[in-house]
Amino acid sequence: MSGISATADPYRIGHRGGSHQPTAEHAGGGLVSKRIIVGYGFWIFLLSDIVMFSAFFATYAVLVNETAGGPTGRELFDLRNVAVETAALLLSSFTCGIASIGAQRRLHDWYYGAMAITFAFGAIFIGLEVTEFADLVARDAGPSRSAFLSAFFTLVGCHGLHVSAGLLWLLTMMAQVYAKGFRADILRRLLCFSLFWHALDIIWVGLFSVVYLMGAGQ
Amino acid sequence: MSHSKHGAHLHDTAPGEEEHEGVGGYVIGLGLATLLTIVSFVVAGTTWVWEPSIPVALTVLAIAQMGVHLVFFLHITTGPDNTNNVMALAFGVLIVLLVMGGSLWIMSRMNHNMAPMQDMMQMQR
Numbered sequence: 001m002s003g004i005s006a007t008a009d010p011y012r013i014g015h016r017g018g019s020h021q022p023t024a025e026h027a028g029g030g031l032v033s034k035r036i037i038v039g040y041g042f043w044i045f046l047l048s049d050i051v052m053f054s055a056f057f058a059t060y061a062v063l064v065n066e067t068a069g070g071p072t073g074r075e076l077f078d079l080r081n082v083a084v085e086t087a088a089l090l091l092s093s094f095t096c097g098i099a100s101i102g103a104q105r106r107l108h109d110w111y112y113g114a115m116a117i118t119f120a121f122g123a124i125f126i127g128l129e130v131t132e133f134a135d136l137v138a139r140d141a142g143p144s145r146s147a148f149l150s151a152f153f154t155l156v157g158c159h160g161l162h163v164s165a166g167l168l169w170l171l172t173m174m175a176q177v178y179a180k181g182f183r184a185d186i187l188r189r190l191l192c193f194s195l196f197w198h199a200l201d202i203i204w205v206g207l208f209s210v211v212y213l214m215g216a217g218q
Numbered sequence: 219m220s221h222s223k224h225g226a227h228l229h230d231t232a233p234g235e236e237e238h239e240g241v242g243g244y245v246i247g248l249g250l251a252t253l254l255t256i257v258s259f260v261v262a263g264t265t266w267v268w269e270p271s272i273p274v275a276l277t278v279l280a281i282a283q284m285g286v287h288l289v290f291f292l293h294i295t296t297g298p299d300n301t302n303n304v305m306a307l308a309f310g311v312l313i314v315l316l317v318m319g320g321s322l323w324i325m326s327r328m329n330h331n332m333a334p335m336q337d338m339m340q341m342q343r
Contacts, residue, residue: 032230039232043303047310054314058321083259090251093291097244100234195234198291202284205255209280213262214273 035188042192046199049162053203056158057210060151064215068146073215076141078132082212085128086204089163092121093201100194106182115174118197122167129160152211159207162200169193233303234292247290254283 064073095117102110133153136142143153173193176186258279261272288294294303 035235036230036232039234040302040306043233044306047306050310051313051317054317058318061318061322062325079259079263086255090248090255093287094244094248097247097291098241101241101244191232191234195292198234198287201291202287205280205283205287209258209276213258213276217262217272 035184035191038188039191039195042195046195050199050203053155053158053206056151056155057206060155060211063147063151066147068148070146070149071139071141073148073152073211074217076136076139077212077216079212079216081128081132082208085125086208088121088124088128089201089204092118092125093198095121096194096197100190103177103182103187103190111177112174115170119167119170122163122170126160126163126167129156133157156207156211159200159203162203166193166197166200169196230302231293231297231299233294233300243290243293247286250286250290251283254279254286258283 095114099111099114099118102108102114136149141149143150170193173186173190176189180186258276261267261275261279264272267275288307294300294307296304
């Protein structure tokens with residue numbers, strides 16, 4: 001019986017529990033641990049998120065010269081501000097990696113410390129972006145000024161919203177570890193969070209290259 | 219029954235996970251990413267490079283830095299335990315290239331083939 005069921009259902013989908021096989025990682029029929037399935041599913045979500053961003057990037061690239069007589073990127077962008085934002089996000093990505101190592105080794109101090117630093121860098125990033133947006137709106141370069149600025153605010157603002165949501169998620173993960181400890185399900189959520197945070201940094205690399213550096217050098 | 223299948227191939231890793239996780243990989247990644255970022259900012263502001271080459275250089279540097287992030291931060295590697303993650307990534311990259319390249323190509327062709335705006339306005343009168 002086991003031979004038949006193994007060939008008909010090699011991954012033992014729908015055979016949770018009641019199995020004669022130990023549910024250890026990589027058991028005989030090719031059963032994969034839940035951590036790998038969760039990580040893979042979240043990875044696919046992240047890729048779909050990146051596809052969505054690619055549509056915003058394409059919109060921006062098509063509309064970048066449609067300034068309707070308004071200010072261009074060259075007149076608006078402050079590269080020093082962008083450099084600080086980039087450094088903050090890159091360092092937060094690094095400390096997020098340190099936090100996930102701390103979690104895997106059950107080191108509470110490492111975990112909480114690195115997560116707090118990650119939050120601080122992320123907050124610096126968001127603060128700088130909000131000031132930049134407020135400054136642009138005050139200089140009559142808000143999203144309604146031209147098609148270029150609409151696309152700019154949509155693209156950069158969408159990334160900023162992702163980072164803000166990531167900051168909330170970060171605090172939630174700190175609270176969950178505090179309340180429940182390094183349980184397996186908490187560690188899976190932590191894996192998803194760190195993937196999310198690193199993916200945001202990848203999108204920022206495209207953003208500062210395409211929007212700010214190419215825009216300022218036009 | 220299937221103990222013969224207990225080969226090396228049955229081993230998978232989740233994205234973001236490394237076999238022997240250590241700080242070293244993140245330090246290398248941080249160093250490389252910082253280097254590429256600094257080069258990007260220098261290239262964007264420089265005047266001693268032929269100007270039309272700057273966007274190309276920035277694109278190449280950005281793609282290189284995304285690769286560094288993928289390998290050292292997200293741990294997407296070419297190892298046999300990572301095949302599923304890489305296949306998903308390859309599909310994502312295909313869609314991204316189609317969306318961006320296709321939009322830019324179509325819109326530039328349309329701009330090229332369209333009469334200038336002043337002529338259009340006169341034709342409407």
